[in-house]
Amino acid sequence: MLFLLVLFPLAVAALALVVPWDRWRPLLLPLLGTGHLVLTIVVLVLPLRLDYDWVVLDALGKLALLCISVLYFFCSYSAVAYLRYWKDRPNRIFTACFSGLLGLLSLVVMSHHLGLLWVAIEGSTLISAPLIYFNRNKLSIEATWKYLLVGSVGIALALLGTFFLAYSALSGGMQVTLSLDELIRGAPGLSKTWLRAAFILLLVGYGTKMGLAPMHSWKPDAYGESSGVVGAVFAGAITTAAFLALLRVYQICQAAGETAFASLLLLILGTLSMAVAGLFLIGQKDLKRMLAYSSVEHMGILTLGLGLGKTAFFGTLLHVVNNTVTKGVLFLSVANIQRAFGSKSIDVVRGAFRRLPVSGSLLLVGFLAITGSPPFAPFVSEFAILKGALDAGNFFLAGLFLVLLLLVFIGMGNTVLKAVQGRFPPGVGDTSYRDTLLSTAPVVGLMALVLLLGVSIPPPLRTLVDDAVRTLEGQP
Amino acid sequence: MNDLLNALLMIMLVLNLFTLGSSRLVTMIRIVAVQGILLGVLPLLLHENLSVPVLIAAGSAIVLKGSAIPAIMLRALRDAQIKREIEPLIGFLPSLLLGALGTAVALLFFGQLEVVNQHPGSFIIPTSMATIFVGFVLLTTRFKAISQVLGYLVLENGIFVFSLLLIEAIPLVVEMGMLLDLFVGIFVISIITNHINRAFSSLDTRKLVSLKE
Numbered sequence: 289m290l291f292l293l294v295l296f297p298l299a300v301a302a303l304a305l306v307v308p309w310d311r312w313r314p315l316l317l318p319l320l321g322t323g324h325l326v327l328t329i330v331v332l333v334l335p336l337r338l339d340y341d342w343v344v345l346d347a348l349g350k351l352a353l354l355c356i357s358v359l360y361f362f363c364s365y366s367a368v369a370y371l372r373y374w375k376d377r378p379n380r381i382f383t384a385c386f387s388g389l390l391g392l393l394s395l396v397v398m399s400h401h402l403g404l405l406w407v408a409i410e411g412s413t414l415i416s417a418p419l420i421y422f423n424r425n426k427l428s429i430e431a432t433w434k435y436l437l438v439g440s441v442g443i444a445l446a447l448l449g450t451f452f453l454a455y456s457a458l459s460g461g462m463q464v465t466l467s468l469d470e471l472i473r474g475a476p477g478l479s480k481t482w483l484r485a486a487f488i489l490l491l492v493g494y495g496t497k498m499g500l501a502p503m504h505s506w507k508p509d510a511y512g513e514s515s516g517v518v519g520a521v522f523a524g525a526i527t528t529a530a531f532l533a534l535l536r537v538y539q540i541c542q543a544a545g546e547t548a549f550a551s552l553l554l555l556i557l558g559t560l561s562m563a564v565a566g567l568f569l570i571g572q573k574d575l576k577r578m579l580a581y582s583s584v585e586h587m588g589i590l591t592l593g594l595g596l597g598k599t600a601f602f603g604t605l606l607h608v609v610n611n612t613v614t615k616g617v618l619f620l621s622v623a624n625i626q627r628a629f630g631s632k633s634i635d636v637v638r639g640a641f642r643r644l645p646v647s648g649s650l651l652l653v654g655f656l657a658i659t660g661s662p663p664f665a666p667f668v669s670e671f672a673i674l675k676g677a678l679d680a681g682n683f684f685l686a687g688l689f690l691v692l693l694l695l696v697f698i699g700m701g702n703t704v705l706k707a708v709q710g711r712f713p714p715g716v717g718d719t720s721y722r723d724t725l726l727s728t729a730p731v732v733g734l735m736a737l738v739l740l741l742g743v744s745i746p747p748p749l750r751t752l753v754d755d756a757v758r759t760l761e762g763q764p
Numbered sequence: 765m766n767d768l769l770n771a772l773l774m775i776m777l778v779l780n781l782f783t784l785g786s787s788r789l790v791t792m793i794r795i796v797a798v799q800g801i802l803l804g805v806l807p808l809l810l811h812e813n814l815s816v817p818v819l820i821a822a823g824s825a826i827v828l829k830g831s832a833i834p835a836i837m838l839r840a841l842r843d844a845q846i847k848r849e850i851e852p853l854i855g856f857l858p859s860l861l862l863g864a865l866g867t868a869v870a871l872l873f874f875g876q877l878e879v880v881n882q883h884p885g886s887f888i889i890p891t892s893m894a895t896i897f898v899g900f901v902l903l904t905t906r907f908k909a910i911s912q913v914l915g916y917l918v919l920e921n922g923i924f925v926f927s928l929l930l931i932e933a934i935p936l937v938v939e940m941g942m943l944l945d946l947f948v949g950i951f952v953i954s955i956i957t958n959h960i961n962r963a964f965s966s967l968d969t970r971k972l973v974s975l976k977e
Binding site: 401403404406407410411414417418421424425426427429430431432433434436437440441444447448451452454455457458464465466508509512513568577 | 896903909912916919920923926927929930932933934935937938939941942944945948949952953956957959960963964969972973974975977
């Protein structure tokens with residue numbers, strides 16, 4: 289049953305390669321999204337065997353799997369609207385890669401072998417490259433090239449870090465291994481020097497994949513040049529999987545008693561990411577690049593939360609969920625706006641409220657949500673992280689956190705308000721594209737989730753997050 | 765056995781310097797292919813008794829790194845109709861010297877490390893670090909897309925040298941996955957370089973500067 293989560297998307301991808309009709313092929317995606325969500329719920333609810341040799345679905349994996357699957361569910365319907373809009377373009381590769389990516393991400397979340405984890409993450413990088421290149425123009429080539437080169441080098445460093453980790457076991461006199469469970473069990477015996485070197489390399493490697501500053505250079509380009517539905521999957525699903533990889537490494541460091549060392553680096557990179565994102569958000573004219581920097585910011589928040597330690601774990605893991613659903617709302621609504629104006633620059637996009645009442649409102653509400661305004665979900669998790677910082681006695685960081693959140697709010701607010709308010713200049717950027725049920729319903733669904741999670745966390749989700757916190761803390 | 769191993773590792777280091785000093789891209793691709801074949805042979809020396817999985821892993825490494833990947837790269841080169849790297853950021857001779865310096869530092873610094881394994885006194889870690897360094901030099905100072913891909917391959921080769929210390933830790937499935945990822949990666953990158961060449965009529969990555977703040 290567990291393996292179906294990986295095999296089903298791969299099978300759909302293979303089917304997409306075979307189906308000869310561009311017109312009907314995109315309909316495979318809702319089938320995939322719905323099927324995968326049903327499978328995920330079955331796996332989470334029924335008492336199935338979740339424990340194979342290297343493939344184990346623990347509470348952390350369950351949480352990430354749920355995020356990815358829910359986001360894919362909504363995105364798969366948006367993708368149909370997107371591919372309908374570009375119906376004269378061949379979509380064989382797009383559909384296959386979009387499906388295959390879900391399979392590889394599912395493999396990432398259940399990998400308990402660091403080699404397998406690396407293979408799945410590298411695979412997800414490669415399979416997602418053609419998604420950025422769908423527009424087939426000079427800009428998207430440039431974005432794809434940067435994504436592939438920076439991503440591949442980053443992940444190569446993660447591979448070296450993985451090898452260092454195995455060597456630290458050897459150097460500490462243990463049986464050499466890359467199995468996560470064995471490494472955690474034998475963590476106190478790991479050679480400290482090699483473990484620290486491994487952590488740095490893995491942080492840089494998987495941090496590149498998450499888009500932490502200063503390894504984020506590919507991110508605005510890749511998010512900016514790809515379609516909104518791809519951006520949503522990148523910012524919500526791929527980053528979640530990459531963060532999970534970082535959590536695995538953190539688990540080992542923690543078991544080895546190296547939390548202080550790991551936390552310091554996490555705090556530095558987390559704060560730096562938030563600061564860099566804040567600075568680049570000021571005066572940002574491009575809506576999608578704005579969302580990319582917002583993603584850098586939220587990866588920074590997650591990293592910071594992890595660095596703060598036990599008191600902030602609950603907020604951090606909850607923020608993984610909230611970031612995923614909110615990023616879905618933002619990217620999908622911006623995609624609709626971009627199609628209606630034929631541009632994503634606020635030089636052209638004005639008065640989105642009037643032209644696209646639904647998508648314009650969703651962008652505004654999504655912006656309020658992602659910047660941590662109540663009553664939306666990210667407010668709850670960001671508040672929990674702040675409380676975690678205060679509980680840990682880290683008043684300086686708590687203050688800095690608030691200042692950076694304010695900076696981001698001002699920067700993003702300026703851009704978003706210009707885009708949604710006012711009147712659009714006559715004749716500029718007018719297209720016949722307007723909101724349709726298919727293009728807005730998935731976004732409304734995601735927005736409803738953002739609101740629901742902000743008002744009250746459903747008990748099963750709370751239990752899942754609590755379990756995940758316990759797993760992260762190293763309790764059985 | 766150790767002497768033979770170290771001799772092969774020395775050849776790796778010399779090949780690194782060749783890639784830095786050569787301006788002909790075909791030569792560079794061939795050198796990296798030879799490195800790939802060497803990498804396939806090395807695990808065979810480390811195993812006392814050869815088992816089927818070891819032979820499969822070594823065989824596929826030799827086939828993929830020694831012939832399949834170079835073939836893809838040569839094809840990309842032919843499509844692009846270019847022969848030489850343009851004058852790099854750091855000239856060929858200075859980058860050669862830089863590579864030699866990096867190699868010397870790696871040998872001095874990492875040679876001191878206690879290698880806890882059944883292979884004491886081997887140059888595995890210094891060779892790995894020096895090769896990774898050379899890969900980074902190629903990646904950062906060359907302008908042609910294909911040279912940068914070669915830099916990435918040299919970097920990967922360096923990382924695979926390190927994995928020789930951990931042969932027992934990496935199961936066959938995972939090793940195959942790593943090789944497959946590398947192969948598909950180069951395949952996808954080559955397609956993109958082909959598109960770069962068609963869209964920009966050049967493989968000069970300095971032309972890829974439209975996206976910025």
